[in-house]
Amino acid sequence: MYALAAEEAANPLLPHPAELVIGGLSFLVVLFFVGRLLVPRIQKTLEMRTEAIEGGLKKAEEAQAEAQRTLEDYRAKLAEARHEAARMREEAREQAAQIKAELREEAQAEARRLIEAAHAQIEADRQQAFTQLRAELGRLSIELASRIVGESLEDQARQTGVVDRFLDELESAGEAAVR
Amino acid sequence: MSATLTPLASDEFQAPGLGIFDWPPLVQGQEWFNKPALLALVGTLLVMVLVYAAFSRPKLVPRGFQNVGELAYQFVREQIARPNLGKDSDRWMPLLFSMFLFVLVMNLFGSIIFIQFPVMSHIGYPAILAIFVWLLVMYLGIKHQGPIGFFKNVMFPPGLPGWIYVLMAPIEFISTFFLRHITHAVRLFATMMAGHLIIALFSEVGWHFLFVTLTPLGAPLGVLGVAMTIVLTAFELFIQALQAYVFALLAAMYINDAMHPAH
Numbered sequence: 435m436y437a438l439a440a441e442e443a444a445n446p447l448l449p450h451p452a453e454l455v456i457g458g459l460s461f462l463v464v465l466f467f468v469g470r471l472l473v474p475r476i477q478k479t480l481e482m483r484t485e486a487i488e489g490g491l492k493k494a495e496e497a498q499a500e501a502q503r504t505l506e507d508y509r510a511k512l513a514e515a516r517h518e519a520a521r522m523r524e525e526a527r528e529q530a531a532q533i534k535a536e537l538r539e540e541a542q543a544e545a546r547r548l549i550e551a552a553h554a555q556i557e558a559d560r561q562q563a564f565t566q567l568r569a570e571l572g573r574l575s576i577e578l579a580s581r582i583v584g585e586s587l588e589d590q591a592r593q594t595g596v597v598d599r600f601l602d603e604l605e606s607a608g609e610a611a612v613r
Numbered sequence: 614m615s616a617t618l619t620p621l622a623s624d625e626f627q628a629p630g631l632g633i634f635d636w637p638p639l640v641q642g643q644e645w646f647n648k649p650a651l652l653a654l655v656g657t658l659l660v661m662v663l664v665y666a667a668f669s670r671p672k673l674v675p676r677g678f679q680n681v682g683e684l685a686y687q688f689v690r691e692q693i694a695r696p697n698l699g700k701d702s703d704r705w706m707p708l709l710f711s712m713f714l715f716v717l718v719m720n721l722f723g724s725i726i727f728i729q730f731p732v733m734s735h736i737g738y739p740a741i742l743a744i745f746v747w748l749l750v751m752y753l754g755i756k757h758q759g760p761i762g763f764f765k766n767v768m769f770p771p772g773l774p775g776w777i778y779v780l781m782a783p784i785e786f787i788s789t790f791f792l793r794h795i796t797h798a799v800r801l802f803a804t805m806m807a808g809h810l811i812i813a814l815f816s817e818v819g820w821h822f823l824f825v826t827l828t829p830l831g832a833p834l835g836v837l838g839v840a841m842t843i844v845l846t847a848f849e850l851f852i853q854a855l856q857a858y859v860f861a862l863l864a865a866m867y868i869n870d871a872m873h874p875a876h
Contacts, residue, residue, distance in 0.1 A: 446631055446736065446806070447799070452645035453653075453737020454744075460657040461742060464715050467661045469707030472668040476686055477703060479671035486673060 572597045626821045629813045634734060634806065652732045656718045664714065689713050689861065697865040705868060708749075712742065713861040716801065720853035723809055724846055731853065734805035736798065739860070743798035746864045750794075754871035766874035789870075797863050804856050808849045815841040 575597060636647035667682025675683055689710045694702035716733060723731030733739050754763035767789045768782040818838030822831035 446634070447802075449737035449740045450645075450735070451737075452650070453735055454741045456645065456650050456653050457732075457738040458741040458745070460653050461711070461715055461745065464657055464660050465708065465711045468664045468714065469711040472664050473686075473707040473710055476668045476671050476683065477706065479673060480683075480686075483673050 568601060572601065626818070629810065629817050631810075633810070633813050648730060649732050649735045649738070652722050652728065652730060653719065653738060656715070656722060656732060660711075660714045660718050685714065686710060693858065693861050693865050697862070697869045699869075701869070701872065705865065709861050709865055712864055713857055716742070716860050717854060717857035720805060720857055721850070723805065723812075723853060724850050731805040731809055733801050733856075734809050736802045739798040739801040742860070743794050746797065746867060747794040750867045750871045751790075753868060757872045758874055762874075763871070793863075793867070797860070797867075801856050801860050804852055808845075808852055812842055812845050812849060815839075815845060 572594075636649060638644050638647050639651060640646050664682065667678050667685075671679055686706075690702055690706055693713065694706055694709050698705055716739075719732035719738065721731075722728045723734070757763075758766055764786070768785050769778055770781075770785075773781065815838045819835050819842060820838075822828070822835030822838065824835075827835075
């Protein structure tokens with residue numbers, strides 16, 4: 435052992451060929467088994483884990499976005515409904531006003547119509563009364579005149595014309611006076 | 614195993630020398646099969662079993678030992694691969710992870726009771742790893758930069774005054790293509806060897822002064838030796854892990870240099 439030690443001590447930096455072979459083969463076996471077979475497995479797993487985590491985060495983000503979209507959708511719909519209700523209320527109010535106005539218009543028209551009818555009636559009555567009165571007045575005047583100048587004038591057609599003319603003159607004079 | 618531990622040893626204290634790194638064959642006639650060789654094989658098996666236990670059927674949600682494996686894997690990826698290789702990290706993780714664990718287990722054998730021998734304190738083991746890295750770096754350098762470009766980029770980096778290349782070129786050539794790969798192996802070998810030697814020394818002090826020749830004057834020294842052995846074993850655990858990290862880190866750095874010439 436001492437002899438070996440002395441021999442060894444002389445060259446501690448010179449490798450034994452046997453050690454190179456054993457060390458080299460051992461390391462190559464480890465490299466194949468660990469590096470070639472096992473490390474790719476864990477690399478794949480780590481990659482998958484990263485993907486799973488990223489995927490989960492992404493999914494959560496998507497769900498959040500979806501929820502946000504739905505919320506906005508609902509908000510928009512709600513606003514629209516409110517707007518619609520307001521619009522309908524406004525419309526109803528307008529319609530009510532319109533109906534009121536129409537009714538008033540109708541009532542006024544009716545009233546006017548009634549008044550006009552009454553006026554026409556009155557006018558007709560007046561006309562009638564006037565005509566009757568005029569005929570009566572003519573007859574009475576002729577009667578009065580015949581009484582005054584005798585019965586001769588009575589059957590002459592001319593007399594009618596004279597009376598009418600006189601009455602027309604009278605009327606136009608009366609109208610002029612009224613004006 | 615040192616000769617000083619034998620009952621026939623003289624009463625005089627003898628510090629352990631380089632002889633403690635010398636192991637007789639375990640099987641007569643098989644010169645290669647000594648304790649470091651056995652440990653190398655056991656360590657190889659151990660690395661494979663541990664990694665298999667962790668990563669044989671990896672789950673998306675890690676359970677049990679897979680957590681430990683992922684911790685190691687992510688340490689190598691974040692601390693060794695990423696800072697040096699960036700986006701190429703995943704491609705080199707098989708090599709770096711294997712290398713880190715291989716060296717780590719071989720080193721930690723130095724601190725495990727009854728085993729107590731760091732395999733990497735025999736130059737042959739780190740040397741072959743460094744030779745693999747050297748071959749890989751040469752291949753990658755020629756593949757990515759071309760046979761001439763690889764040497765030109767290392768020896769004649771642009772942007773320096775002309776006369777400095779006279780100094781620069783040979784230094785860079787020797788340093789980049791040979792020296793740093795030799796130191797790659799020697800650094801690991803030397804730290805493991807020195808650590809083992811120091812622990813052996815203090816153990817020997819404890820053993821000698823407390824058990825072989827117990828004297829009133831020697832006893833405190835023996836106690837000190839035991840205490841120092843404990844303290845230094847803790848320190849050695851740290852060094853063993855650190856050297857495994859450094860070894861893989863340098864490998865990552867050299868690989869990156871070969872793929873992307875520094876400008």
